[in-house]
Amino acid sequence: MLMSAMYIVMESQFDYSVHDMPVLRRWWCLLLLENNSLNSCGKIFAHWTKECQELIAGKHTPVFSLKRKAEQQDIEETMTQTASDVQRMCMADSMQFCVYQTSNNTGERLLYPEVNFMKWVQCKTCRGWLHQDCAGIEMEPFDCGCEDSIEHPRIKDAVDSGGIHAVFSKTQIKTLHDDLLSGKIRSNRMFLWRNPATSLRLKQHLKIRTLSWSEQRMFELLRFIEEATTISEKIKRGEIHLLDFVFDVMLPELLIKALQEHGITRFRAEQMMACGNIF
Ligand SMILES: [Zn+2]
Ligand SMILES: [Zn+2]
Ligand SMILES: [Zn+2]
Incomplete structure (x- = not known):
């Protein structure tokens, strides 16, 4: 009964x-x-x-x-x-990398308020929790990367010697672009690009600051993104705000994607981007 x-x-x-x-x-x-x-x-x-x-x-x-x-x-x-959900803390949140930006201080969820059910994964080693979106990859048992056991891919080296083609493909870029737009992949940067007023400070925090590639390689990648997504055409027609989209959303998301393909979580990729040692 x-x-x-x-x-x-x-x-x-x-x-x-x-x-x-x-x-x-x-x-x-x-x-x-x-x-x-x-x-x-x-x-x-x-x-x-x-x-x-x-x-x-x-x-x-x-x-x-x-x-x-x-x-x-x-x-x-x-x-x-x-x-x-009320009590669990996403490990990415304290570093302001969480996709949802739950906050114990404010008790407020800032991003993707329409999402009611969030999936969680727990690290087998540190027992810490991440939103499935903040992990971005699936593995059993789950490892958040705290042991640093996965060898860091030398993305900068690969790009330096082999060019953008060595690491990124246009199909990959196109898929990522479509997944971000459709919401299949949830990204704090994508949400903030669409809703900048949510938090300009956070938007600023999530900008890429440490890319040590040559300007030539950088230019190549931006070109690559523009071509794969037809953003280039739109920018030429005057949709200048899309330049922001390329820099603030596509570029970081693409780097995260590249790392995820090496079995690295979004959370860990964010930390790597912040310290910049592999880019
Ligand atoms: Zn999270
Ligand atoms: Zn862990
Ligand atoms: Zn490390």
Whole structure:
């Protein structure tokens, strides 16, 4: 009955049948056994108690876990994420590299306010959390890059000796451009380019400052971007603001993309861009 009540409250589809009842009963019994000491009986079901909030936030380590059905797992994960979004901190946020820029100080999410469900990944080493968007790559188990175990690709060297072609392709640039515009890839820079008034200070913070390529290589890359995306035509027709787009969005996103192809997370790529040692 509690189970049904929960589903109704969460407005979820009923995805269990009478055949699941023995498993569900066992699950509930285990929950009760795990979480109720003699003097805190029932606290777990009262949403205002610390015990219950911790359970929802996934901070309770169960003594025993049942294997869940796939659909059930999805629903439970969504519940966990919703509850813990409030408390979980994206590692990229303190350096102002988070795609969403959640902030513990203001309690405000500045970017992509329309996104309700954010996926999270946890680093196997430091146990820190990142938004899936702030990681930008998928791997199992997830490694945020804190161990610095992935060898730094020598992008600057490759570009210096082989030219832009050695690292970037027009197809890659075109795909990235389209994904940024469609929102398939979420980027703080893209959001701020579209909504600069959100935070000019942040927009400034995310500008590329440390590119040590020769001017010739730089010019080549900008040319490459313009050609791959037809931005060039538009700039010639007077849409000068697109120059900003090339510098402030496409260029950094392209460098991040290049690093991600070496298994480096967006978060780590941002740190590398900020210290500039590989560009
Ligand atoms: Zn984030
Ligand atoms: Zn880590
Ligand atoms: Zn390093």
